[in-house]
Amino acid sequence: MLNLVLFGPPGAGKGTQAEFLIKAFDLVHISTGDLLRAEIKAETPLGVEAKKSMDKGNLVPDEVVVGMIKSKLESNAKAKGFIFDGFPRTVAQAQALDLLLEENKTPISGMLCLQVEKQELVNRLLSRGKVSGRADDQNESIIENRIVVYSEKTLPLVEYYEPFGKHCGINGMGTPEEIATRLKEVVESL
Numbered sequence: 001m002l003n004l005v006l007f008g009p010p011g012a013g014k015g016t017q018a019e020f021l022i023k024a025f026d027l028v029h030i031s032t033g034d035l036l037r038a039e040i041k042a043e044t045p046l047g048v049e050a051k052k053s054m055d056k057g058n059l060v061p062d063e064v065v066v067g068m069i070k071s072k073l074e075s076n077a078k079a080k081g082f083i084f085d086g087f088p089r090t091v092a093q094a095q096a097l098d099l100l101l102e103e104n105k106t107p108i109s110g111m112l113c114l115q116v117e118k119q120e121l122v123n124r125l126l127s128r129g130k131v132s133g134r135a136d137d138q139n140e141s142i143i144e145n146r147i148v149v150y151s152e153k154t155l156p157l158v159e160y161y162e163p164f165g166k167h168c169g170i171n172g173m174g175t176p177e178e179i180a181t182r183l184k185e186v187v188e189s190l
């Protein structure tokens, strides 16, 4: 089983690259951001509550996203592997994920960390905001906050995976196809 964490700051291209990887390796894609936006669209109590954090560029509580991951894993019991996109985002989430995967004896194979310069992130998010209509992609101060939250709460995960030899840094600058080729090479070497 191939379980990949697709990691990187907001705007690093995780969603775009996940599309390439699910096709190349026949994986189930789990994006907590997409799951949360679906809850918001359906106006569920979870969605209404999550929206308050998301609109400010802050993280949704760990137990909320871990609960969503747990049910996704259970409903895809026959999957060949998973690509986790935008999850884990805190050390507590990474620990919870390890416990969930331990139950199925299918650990994380690798953490693919897309590295992109900050100004490129802001440019990509602002242009995505024009097309997607996502409120959190249209306001530069919310984008700034998301990048700060990433540095403070999510980046420490590099140190979480590094001692297990699971952290793989990947140059995330260039065309989507160039980045996909780099990612594929790394995944094949895992």
Ligand code: AMP
Residues within 6 Å of the ligand: 010, 032, 033, 034, 036, 053, 054, 055, 057, 058, 059, 060, 061, 062, 065, 085, 086, 087, 088, 089, 093, 136, 146
């Ligand atoms: P994304 O689509 O991954 O950029 O996520 C959009 C927003 O959803 C984030 O800014 C957070 O508010 C929330 N979110 C997504 N994934 C998580 C997560 N794993 N933990 C906490 N909040 C999350």
